[in-house]
Amino acid sequence: MVDTQLTYSTNWPVVGHTAAISHLSRSLQHGRIRHAYLIAGPASIGKTTFARAFAMTVNCLSDHRRPCGLCRACTLIQNDNFADVKIIEADGGKLKVDQIRDLQTQLSMRPVEGRYRVVILRRFQEATTQAMDALLKTLEEPAPGVILLLTADTTDNLLPTIKSRCQSINLRLLSASLVRKTLEEQYHLKQDKAALLGQLSGGRLGWAIRAAADESMLSQRDTWLKQLEDMLGMTRVGRFAMAESLSRDKKGIAAMLELWLSYWRDVMLLSHTTVTPITNRDHDHTLRQIAIHVRIDDVLKVMTAIQRTAKYLDANVNTRLALEVLMLDMPRLRLMPAPPGASD
Numbered sequence: 001m002v003d004t005q006l007t008y009s010t011n012w013p014v015v016g017h018t019a020a021i022s023h024l025s026r027s028l029q030h031g032r033i034r035h036a037y038l039i040a041g042p043a044s045i046g047k048t049t050f051a052r053a054f055a056m057t058v059n060c061l062s063d064h065r066r067p068c069g070l071c072r073a074c075t076l077i078q079n080d081n082f083a084d085v086k087i088i089e090a091d092g093g094k095l096k097v098d099q100i101r102d103l104q105t106q107l108s109m110r111p112v113e114g115r116y117r118v119v120i121l122r123r124f125q126e127a128t129t130q131a132m133d134a135l136l137k138t139l140e141e142p143a144p145g146v147i148l149l150l151t152a153d154t155t156d157n158l159l160p161t162i163k164s165r166c167q168s169i170n171l172r173l174l175s176a177s178l179v180r181k182t183l184e185e186q187y188h189l190k191q192d193k194a195a196l197l198g199q200l201s202g203g204r205l206g207w208a209i210r211a212a213a214d215e216s217m218l219s220q221r222d223t224w225l226k227q228l229e230d231m232l233g234m235t236r237v238g239r240f241a242m243a244e245s246l247s248r249d250k251k252g253i254a255a256m257l258e259l260w261l262s263y264w265r266d267v268m269l270l271s272h273t274t275v276t277p278i279t280n281r282d283h284d285h286t287l288r289q290i291a292i293h294v295r296i297d298d299v300l301k302v303m304t305a306i307q308r309t310a311k312y313l314d315a316n317v318n319t320r321l322a323l324e325v326l327m328l329d330m331p332r333l334r335l336m337p338a339p340p341g342a343s344d
């Protein structure tokens with residue numbers, strides 16, 4: 001019996017991602033539900049929050065509007081306390097085959113209290129090949145009442161057979177203004193702080209929320225950008241010394257490369273036009289100098305090199321060597337300091 005009163009709402013506890021939400025709530029309304037979804041998109045844009053809201057929607061107890069946000073299932077899922085919704089992620093580095101095997105044992109049992117047993121496999125791009133192989137078995141022979149939600153910052157490393165057995169949901173960066181508005185309204189940040197973090201976040205709400213709570217993230221950002229700008233004036237010897245020193249902070253390098261990529265993306269935008277919403281607005285003066293002096297082909301070359309380095313590091317190559325190669329791909333420039341009173 002279909003309850004004609006039951007509505008799948010698009011009012012999920014998620015910021016942005018409205019197209020993906022509409023799509024899923026329409027599917028649920030028509031009773032179309034898949035056993036596996038691959039939620040992909042850049043880091044810190046809310047993929048896990050999205051997956052959790054989906055888990056609420058399929059398990060919500062309301063007879064009228066799902067997710068209601070108020071019932072037992074909704075509240076427990078929101079707090080990661082619901083027996084039938086599990087989050088699994090890399091246990092120090094990589095998601096391992098043993099974690100998938102444990103999961104398979106659990107999935108062989110019936111749901112405890114929910115309609116669906118939902119498993120959120122976070123950062124699945126970090127799974128080992130053996131773990132991906134093991135999960136394939138579950139994807140090929142789905143147990144009834146089980147929904148797998150894989151999240152991934154990038155799908156490049158995933159086995160094609162994994163991708164083909166999941167329905168893809170691609171989430172995008174949020175707008176700076178939506179991040180700003182959320183920081184003001186939901187996190188009660190002052191207007192100017194919210195505007196700055198909204199801009200610097202590049203559309204990653206999760207990053208902005210962490211930066212609001214942790215001042216050291218902004219000072220770390222300043223350090224990384226200063227190192228990049230200093231390096232442009234250095235010879236090979238200076239660059240190698242910097243690569244050596246940066247390579248000691250293995251955990252931070254991915255975030256640093258992401259920041260550097262956003263910096264060069266700004267250079268590219270400024271090469272095309274002078275009125276454009278760049279991310280690193282506080283470095284406007286230096287970015288404009290680089291945009292004038294570096295050819296667009298070379299800017300693209302640097303961006304490709306940064307992306308390639310991030311991939312190498314993901315594959316565990318020697319960090320110092322990878323950074324040395326990257327440094328040699330950067331142009332050499334003599335930058336003028338910003339005039340007094342300028343933003344950088």
Ligand SMILES: [Zn+2]
Nearest residue numbers: 060068071074
């Ligand atoms: Zn509910």
